[in-house]
Amino acid sequence: MKYKEELIKAMNWLGEKEDVLFLGQACKVSGHSISSTITDVPQERRIELPVFEEMQLGMSTGLALEGFTTVTIYPRFDFFILACNQLVNHLDKMQEMSKGDMRPRVIIRVSVGSKQPLDAGPQHTQNHTEAFRKMLTNVNVIELLEPEQIFPAFKEAYEREDNRPTLIVEHGEFYVTK
Amino acid sequence: MKVYIPSHLKKIRDVKTTPTELIAFEEKVAEHYENGSIRGPIHLAKNNEEHLIQIFKYIDKEDWVFVPWRNHYQAILHGVSKDKLFKSICEGNSMHTNNISPNFYSSSIVGGIIPLAVGVAMALKRKNLNKKVWCFVGDMTMETGGFYEAYKYCKNFDLPLEWVIEDNNMSVHTPTIMAWSKKQEIPDDVIYYEYTMGYPHHGTGKWVNF
Numbered sequence: 567m568k569y570k571e572e573l574i575k576a577m578n579w580l581g582e583k584e585d586v587l588f589l590g591q592a593c594k595v596s597g598h599s600i601s602s603t604i605t606d607v608p609q610e611r612r613i614e615l616p617v618f619e620e621m622q623l624g625m626s627t628g629l630a631l632e633g634f635t636t637v638t639i640y641p642r643f644d645f646f647i648l649a650c651n652q653l654v655n656h657l658d659k660m661q662e663m664s665k666g667d668m669r670p671r672v673i674i675r676v677s678v679g680s681k682q683p684l685d686a687g688p689q690h691t692q693n694h695t696e697a698f699r700k701m702l703t704n705v706n707v708i709e710l711l712e713p714e715q716i717f718p719a720f721k722e723a724y725e726r727e728d729n730r731p732t733l734i735v736e737h738g739e740f741y742v743t744k
Numbered sequence: 745m746k747v748y749i750p751s752h753l754k755k756i757r758d759v760k761t762t763p764t765e766l767i768a769f770e771e772k773v774a775e776h777y778e779n780g781s782i783r784g785p786i787h788l789a790k791n792n793e794e795h796l797i798q799i800f801k802y803i804d805k806e807d808w809v810f811v812p813w814r815n816h817y818q819a820i821l822h823g824v825s826k827d828k829l830f831k832s833i834c835e836g837n838s839m840h841t842n843n844i845s846p847n848f849y850s851s852s853i854v855g856g857i858i859p860l861a862v863g864v865a866m867a868l869k870r871k872n873l874n875k876k877v878w879c880f881v882g883d884m885t886m887e888t889g890g891f892y893e894a895y896k897y898c899k900n901f902d903l904p905l906e907w908v909i910e911d912n913n914m915s916v917h918t919p920t921i922m923a924w925s926k927k928q929e930i931p932d933d934v935i936y937y938e939y940t941m942g943y944p945h946h947g948t949g950k951w952v953n954f
Contacts, residue, residue, distance in 0.1 A: 628863020
């Protein structure tokens with residue numbers, strides 16, 4: 567059981583679901599480590615987006631309000647923090663603000679940049695998992711440290727009946743070391 | 745009273761709500777706020793009743809409507825029950841009128857509704873539904889980068905989203921024209937109207953002892 571293989575397995579499983587859409591940069595084309603895990607997902611399920619991190623998460627939430635399940639992809643945690651407003655003020659609070667009427671199912675994939683063999687530096691390797699756990703009240707936060715966590719984490723994120731959104735943090739370094 | 749309506753829009757709705765009914769609703773909220781029975785911020789509307797009634801003649805009851813914190817008029821005009829709305833306001837949720845039927849979402853974060861509105865519009869297009877999204881934003885929000893990237897994206901991908909610019913030349917207490925020096929030109933494919941606020945940004949203008 568390898569880290570990257572489990573990610574591919576989870577994405578292929580999600581890619582078979584009629585309601586699942588994948589959004590982000592290098593989603594339809596190659597470009598970063600996450601891109602390499604969704605190459606078998608049908609092209610029509612993948613939406614290539616411009617650089618607008620906050621807009622991306624809001625769009626992912628909006629699509630989910632109309633019944634889609636969105637897998638929204640951020641190749642670096644450092645980039646994802648630009649989407650903080652949509653995460654903390656909207657997606658995390660939407661069930662509370664709508665008294666449970668609005669329960670968008672959004673799965674966020676965020677990668678922590680690797681430091682080996684190249685150290686990508688202070689703006690490409692940050693891991694804010696614990697900070698986000700403290701900030702969020704409704705979004706479920708999972709950090710994928712071992713391969714065996716991966717498929718069950720995505721399966722639960724898709725199947726959970728309470729529709730709580732899930733932030734799944736992965737590590738680029740583990741693609742080759744685990 | 746003047747509202748600019750782009751030529752591609754057609755009237756499709758018979759709006760029966762009158763300006764008097766809208767004003768009376770806000771006065772009732774104001775009264776309850778002043779007697780201390782509403783334990784949350786309120787943002788009341790006044791002087792834009794006729795503008796909004798005219799605009800809602802173009803909005804189908806099945807459409808999605810996104811509105812900022814000052815949302816009571818739009819909620820009533822889109823079909824949210826006045827009783828339900830008033831109860832929600834009394835529970836402190838004036839800024840968060842979020843209903844799934846009718847499709848209505850409001851937020852107290854400047855520009856926060858814009859990305860959500862774009863996502864819903866994309867969903868409607870992918871599902872080939874004959875529905876639209878209407879996104880109401882103030883004049884200060886229209887000046888932000890978030891508005892322009894969303895406006896450009898919707899136009900480029902022909903998403904079913906209509907913009908409504910509500911210009912009171914004010915962001916909380918900051919006059920937009922003072923802060924930006926001048927305003928951007930209004931695109932010719934958005935709904936636009938100007939009005940002068942009839943209430944302060946928050947509250948009623950009277951001191952309330954809670």
